[in-house]
Amino acid sequence: MGILDLLRPGTAARSRSTRPTGGGVLFRSSFATQHPNELVWNDYFGQLSPHGSARPYSRLDALRVPAIAASRNRIIEHLAGRPLVDYTPEGRAEQQPAWLTRTDNALAMSPYQRTVAMLDDHIFNGVSAFAVNRDAGGQITEALHIPFDRWHQDEYGVVFFDGKEVPEDQVIVIPAAHPGLLVAGRDLIEGGLALEQAWRARAKNPVPSIILNEREDNGMTMEEAKVYVDAVAQARSNPNGAVMFIPFKIDASFEEHSGESFLETARNAIRLDVAAHMNLTAQSVEASKVQSTLTYETAQQAEAQTADRMAFWSEPIEARLSLDDVVASKHRVRFDFTDSRKSTTGTYTED
Structure with missing residues (x-):
């Protein structure tokens, strides 16, 4: 039984309490309510209390900040619906690997949802992983996203799934170009949550x-x-x-309401900071630039600039999926940006 089979419903119960020995770097889900390295985290960052506890922020904490949610949604909008295509040096491969465009599994996760899950891992945690099945020749026949809280990697690069070591040919680790917002953007999340709380407090108790x-x-x-x-x-x-x-x-x-003016300015500043962290333009998160930096540009130009910046998120995925343990030698995998309305499966038809 391979790691991908363990992701299917109906398999034996799995224990989340199993942890590896040897002191590897332990990744944890952004949905987790507790973090196994809280004491070490506090040694580095001090007492963190986003919810009156010492745990780090979670993905759901980050998504409570509207600017972060908007940035995440913009990345998903631009990339998740793009099909992955296998190319040779001569052009598009005539025989496309079936796993790029479909997932034959009982979980019924579409390629779109698989890409969404991978991008979410990259945005918030900086790394993602697929479980794969291979044929007798070693070529991948099926690939599923592994939930972030079910795998980790030790200091030697060995991958563990539900606390048990797995063969290296059954998993593909896909690192992002960003360490993850839950690490690199901790102060940003803290400030954003504080601003949202201040807005609510001001609405309940207006000056x-x-x-x-x-x-x-x-x-x-x-x-x-x-x-x-x-x-x-x-x-x-x-x-x-x-x-x-x-x-x-x-x-x-x-009375002059300087408080509201400050909160409005601060919320716009948060949007600009989030855009910087996510490599997006100010327009893409509907933030206002500083007046001295404003230049005239059309909506089409702003959209083109946002699309250009998607390479920051797409290229690490393309590079990893183009290695020889994923596709045949001299092949490369790329997102198809030729038609934003093109389906990931089947033939495109008009609505």
Whole structure:
């Protein structure tokens, strides 16, 4: 039984408590609620408390930041639907490996979803892996994405699946060009979550636009003050609320909401920082550039720039899948960008 067979439903129960011996680097799922290296993590980064605990941030934590979710979605939008194609030095290979365009398995994971899972691993964790089956000649016949929390690699490059060592020809480790947002973008996630919390707090407890102060020192009761507050509030909601009468004993001051302006600026800055981490343009995450850096460009130009930057995410995948343990010698695998509406399987037809 190979590693890919263990991913199918109906196999024997698997223990997640099994851990390898030997001190290898242990990758953990971004969905995990606990991290096995929390103490070591704190030694390096100090006390992290995104949820009142010492654990690192998770993928779901990161996706709570709208700018991160938008950036992730943009990468998925540009790459996940592109079919993978095998090329020879002469051009497109006449006989395409079936596993590139379909997955014959009981999990019913389409090539699209397989690519989505791989890109998610790259964006948040910096590495992904496929479990593969091979024919008698060593060529891959089937490939499935391995959930990130079910595999790890030790310091010697040996791969473990559910805590057990697996043959190297049954798994393909695909590293990204980025160490993963959960590591490289920890401060960004922390700042983004803090901003989202600040927005919610401000929405629940808005700063008053008008403050009524007494001119006299004899003091009002709460009931007397409420009369004036209600009167001003009613006047403000009136169609003619631009004009109101304030008695001499009351001094009205109008507050400038610098807090909201700061939060808006900070949220835009987060979008720019996320775009930098993800190698995207400001336009692709709907962020505003600094005025001095603005240049005129059409929507088509902005979209073309975003597409050009997808190479940062696509090329590591193409390079790994072009090695001789994946395809025949002198073959190379590339994403097909010729038609954004082209299906990954079957023949394209009009809607």
